[in-house]
Amino acid sequence: MTKVKTQYNRRSFIKVSAAAGGGMLIGFSWLAGCISDTKVEEITVPNEWFDINGYIKIGDTGLVTIYSPNPEIGQNVKTSMPMIVAEELDVDWKNVVVEQAPLNTGFYQNQFAGGSLSIRLSWNALRMAGATGRRMLLEAAAKEWEVPVLDLTATQGIIKEKNGERTITYGEIASKAVGIEIPEEVELKETKEFKLIGTSVKNVDANKIVTGKPLFGLDFKREGMQLAMIQHPPAFGMKVKDFNEEEIKRMPGVKDAFIIDTAIKEPSWSDEKGFLQLIAIVGDSTWQLMKAKRAIKANWEVISEMENSEMHLKNLEDAIKTGNVEESRKDGNPDEAFKNAAKVIERTYSSPFLAHNTMEPMNFFANVTNTSAELIGPTQTPEALEGSVSKLLDMPIENITVNMTRMGGGFGRRLYVHFGVEAAAISKKIGAPVKLIYTREDDMTQGTYRPAYQSNYKAGLDENNNLIAFSVKGSGLPEGSVFPNRFPAGTVDNYLAEKVNAKTNITTGAWRAPRSHFTAGAEQSFLDEVAEMAGKDPIDFRLELFDRAIKNPVGEKHEYDAERYAGVLKLVKEKSNWGETGPHIYRGVAAYFCHSSYVAEVVDMVLDNGYPKIKKVWCAVDCGIVVNPDAAKNMVQGGVIDGIGHAMYSQLTFNNGAVNENNFDRYQLMRHSQAPEDIEVFFVDNDIAPTGLGEPGLPPAVGALANALYQATGQRLTKQPFANQIVAKEFLD
Amino acid sequence: MPTFQLKINGEPHTIEADNDTPLLWVLRDQIDLVGTKYGCGIGQCGACTVHVDGNALRSCTLQVSQLQGMDIVTIEGLSKNGDHPVQEAWKEIDVPQCGYCQSGQIMTAAALIKNNPNPSDKEIDSAMEGNLCRCGTYVRIKQAIKTASKL
Numbered sequence: 001m002t003k004v005k006t007q008y009n010r011r012s013f014i015k016v017s018a019a020a021g022g023g024m025l026i027g028f029s030w031l032a033g034c035i036s037d038t039k040v041e042e043i044t045v046p047n048e049w050f051d052i053n054g055y056i057k058i059g060d061t062g063l064v065t066i067y068s069p070n071p072e073i074g075q076n077v078k079t080s081m082p083m084i085v086a087e088e089l090d091v092d093w094k095n096v097v098v099e100q101a102p103l104n105t106g107f108y109q110n111q112f113a114g115g116s117l118s119i120r121l122s123w124n125a126l127r128m129a130g131a132t133g134r135r136m137l138l139e140a141a142a143k144e145w146e147v148p149v150l151d152l153t154a155t156q157g158i159i160k161e162k163n164g165e166r167t168i169t170y171g172e173i174a175s176k177a178v179g180i181e182i183p184e185e186v187e188l189k190e191t192k193e194f195k196l197i198g199t200s201v202k203n204v205d206a207n208k209i210v211t212g213k214p215l216f217g218l219d220f221k222r223e224g225m226q227l228a229m230i231q232h233p234p235a236f237g238m239k240v241k242d243f244n245e246e247e248i249k250r251m252p253g254v255k256d257a258f259i260i261d262t263a264i265k266e267p268s269w270s271d272e273k274g275f276l277q278l279i280a281i282v283g284d285s286t287w288q289l290m291k292a293k294r295a296i297k298a299n300w301e302v303i304s305e306m307e308n309s310e311m312h313l314k315n316l317e318d319a320i321k322t323g324n325v326e327e328s329r330k331d332g333n334p335d336e337a338f339k340n341a342a343k344v345i346e347r348t349y350s351s352p353f354l355a356h357n358t359m360e361p362m363n364f365f366a367n368v369t370n371t372s373a374e375l376i377g378p379t380q381t382p383e384a385l386e387g388s389v390s391k392l393l394d395m396p397i398e399n400i401t402v403n404m405t406r407m408g409g410g411f412g413r414r415l416y417v418h419f420g421v422e423a424a425a426i427s428k429k430i431g432a433p434v435k436l437i438y439t440r441e442d443d444m445t446q447g448t449y450r451p452a453y454q455s456n457y458k459a460g461l462d463e464n465n466n467l468i469a470f471s472v473k474g475s476g477l478p479e480g481s482v483f484p485n486r487f488p489a490g491t492v493d494n495y496l497a498e499k500v501n502a503k504t505n506i507t508t509g510a511w512r513a514p515r516s517h518f519t520a521g522a523e524q525s526f527l528d529e530v531a532e533m534a535g536k537d538p539i540d541f542r543l544e545l546f547d548r549a550i551k552n553p554v555g556e557k558h559e560y561d562a563e564r565y566a567g568v569l570k571l572v573k574e575k576s577n578w579g580e581t582g583p584h585i586y587r588g589v590a591a592y593f594c595h596s597s598y599v600a601e602v603v604d605m606v607l608d609n610g611y612p613k614i615k616k617v618w619c620a621v622d623c624g625i626v627v628n629p630d631a632a633k634n635m636v637q638g639g640v641i642d643g644i645g646h647a648m649y650s651q652l653t654f655n656n657g658a659v660n661e662n663n664f665d666r667y668q669l670m671r672h673s674q675a676p677e678d679i680e681v682f683f684v685d686n687d688i689a690p691t692g693l694g695e696p697g698l699p700p701a702v703g704a705l706a707n708a709l710y711q712a713t714g715q716r717l718t719k720q721p722f723a724n725q726i727v728a729k730e731f732l733d
Numbered sequence: 734m735p736t737f738q739l740k741i742n743g744e745p746h747t748i749e750a751d752n753d754t755p756l757l758w759v760l761r762d763q764i765d766l767v768g769t770k771y772g773c774g775i776g777q778c779g780a781c782t783v784h785v786d787g788n789a790l791r792s793c794t795l796q797v798s799q800l801q802g803m804d805i806v807t808i809e810g811l812s813k814n815g816d817h818p819v820q821e822a823w824k825e826i827d828v829p830q831c832g833y834c835q836s837g838q839i840m841t842a843a844a845l846i847k848n849n850p851n852p853s854d855k856e857i858d859s860a861m862e863g864n865l866c867r868c869g870t871y872v873r874i875k876q877a878i879k880t881a882s883k884l
Contacts (some may be wrong), residue, residue, distance in 0.1 A: 051800065074830035074831030074832065077794075126845065160870075176882070202824065203832075205829075205832065206824045206827065206829065207815060208823070209823075209832035209835050209836075210808075210815060210820040210835065210836070211807030211808065211815040211820065212766070212807065212809050212836045216833060218767075218770070219767040221767075227762075250740075284762075285758070285762055287750075287754045287758040288751065357867055358833075358867060358868045359770070359778065359831065359834045359865065359868075360770070361771070361835045382797075399851050405833065407831060408770070408831050408833030408834075409831045409833060411867075439774060440772065440773045440774055440775075474841065521852060560781055634830060634873065637869060637872055637873070638830055638868045638869035640869070641869025641872075642868075645869065663773055664773045664778050664779050664865065665775060669867065670871075671865065672857070672858050672861040672862050672864070672871050672874070672875070675869070677872070678872060
């Protein structure tokens, strides 16, 4: 066992423990319904619960509740985070139920879902929470039996005397553990001692999901709650002036209609930048509100330029030609090296704006009174929401509570807090609890999009087909997609990477694997072409580069571990039997590092009536220790489909500041028949502390797709969405 | 406001609503059956799929006035104990990620299996084509449908 210092804020730890019994963590009537699955019925319901620490509550029957601190957006942390606590607490998973914790910055750390960071940042805290609980239970038993704590062991919820007969269960001793001093130091298990971590545990909400129980923000209800909808301007660059308020108020089912202003002082990155003044309609029937929304006649004023897609393409190109370089890296003398190169290749890659399109549209519940604000709903950043509502209402943070529901998807969209802020503004105005609901059209036309990108790549080979020069210059609306210190930095003597920004009034935000999804697609298909020009196998070509970074890296630093990067390529090569493909299978490979994890993927394609169809995708992943392998595979499979689907089919286009695609009839998402038939996922087995998994599976899929499409169709596709180009150029004949 | 007699999950319900109110909002707002999800409102995503006389239909485009006398089943009524073969298979394969679209996926899959107990891959694709999953659980959904067809 490894001894570690506990890192809790000891005062808040105790405060939370004490408050929990009084209802702070337990008392939400609706959210208490968010206890996982049906175990409560199978195991005797405890008469009494004892709060061990803010993460663990033990019932007198031995049932254990573990609080999951972070928001659940489908990345499965509501199962995997409590697994880590349960491992160190050493309790049988059969006796564990999971409850979603509320926002509590005094106790929990990093309560957000973003950057594939939940497990990575909380790994130690969760282990310590479990180990602390175990230690407190052991101390309670030692005190009870009047023996030294070292004479006792605890395993699977049962405490035993090492040299004696006596045993006692966690449930039996739990009442005595309350009030035991939090240990200064706890022992953590060695990774080889793990019993639960590394086994596949099913989603704790599975029963509720498959039977349609209320789980999501949109399902939330409170007695006396009103419903509300908003109308934002129809185009970017517009602002609401006035609307037919009296007429709308007279419509059936409408109780009130007004304009809200959600502008706050010193907005942060997570606050709305575009549509701050909105028309709000309040009533008690969703359908009647939808009809009233359609009857709105508003006067909009133009406050900035009405942009369109042609303009966006031109602005991206102009920025590359004349824009300021915001971030860069230069090794050697790229200009000179390109002049001396035997072969030079240049390509331009681009991708359009995208919407997040979580299946559950934006929504939030708010109950604002003169002295308090209660917020319940789907948010990836509860703490940021709390801060913004505090500014909006000019109310101290202590008077605001935020509770997280399960979310119908996140993908970065719910890092932004405007819909919670809007709900608070509406509740304040009407003086009643309210649930704000966006229609799909509101959701898709609101903004906060994945930015549009363009990058120019250039590579030079010497007469022996060695890569001697590499450059990339990329622009984005509003931020270029270039990571100067990532691969291939460190592998090429003459290297230049430059990031350029460009202006737009379309609002943008983080979209699953921000910038990495575009960079991986562009860079990895470019390298495929470079490898072909060099007459080398695409995997061997990359391994040569990593070999250089391992043995004799170029420049001061690079952000990746070349051994681990090469490791996933070797693993995918082995698992996919690279080089031994059967007839009529067209293959592409790509590898990418982001969010501290390494992923390599091979896409196998066939031609179905002349049209490319993905047969199988092979994934090799190095994310350190894998907490819940089957769920981790699910996450990677989802990333692959997300990456391939958007690169193939999706785009948002603009005309006079307005989005052309406002629902799923025009915005194309991947559907069942377009999905790969199979996606196999392999993990590198190691003892490294776990890193991100929500995002890293996505980026390489874009590159592997483009490279397989080239093998299948003979066409190098550089402009997303690819499906448009395939239909136009290749398969109409 | 007109009233309508609906039969939902075997129970009679008297509903007061505008003629054009979609079944989806009757279920969610008035009967508290929130397992049927709102995704697009135009019949493009399948999150709101229910069974009407055994057929998988989009409740966001069915008006309450068209449904009197019909047998409506929602995810809550698919099985008494949440143990319909499709629900069991979904748990076995651990299909859901966010889970939001899954009740619609399950309702479409249950109707498919009822009419075609051993569907081929192509038949699964064509039956399920109208159900979007933004998390990308398509591979597992197909696996779960095949598992369910053996239960």
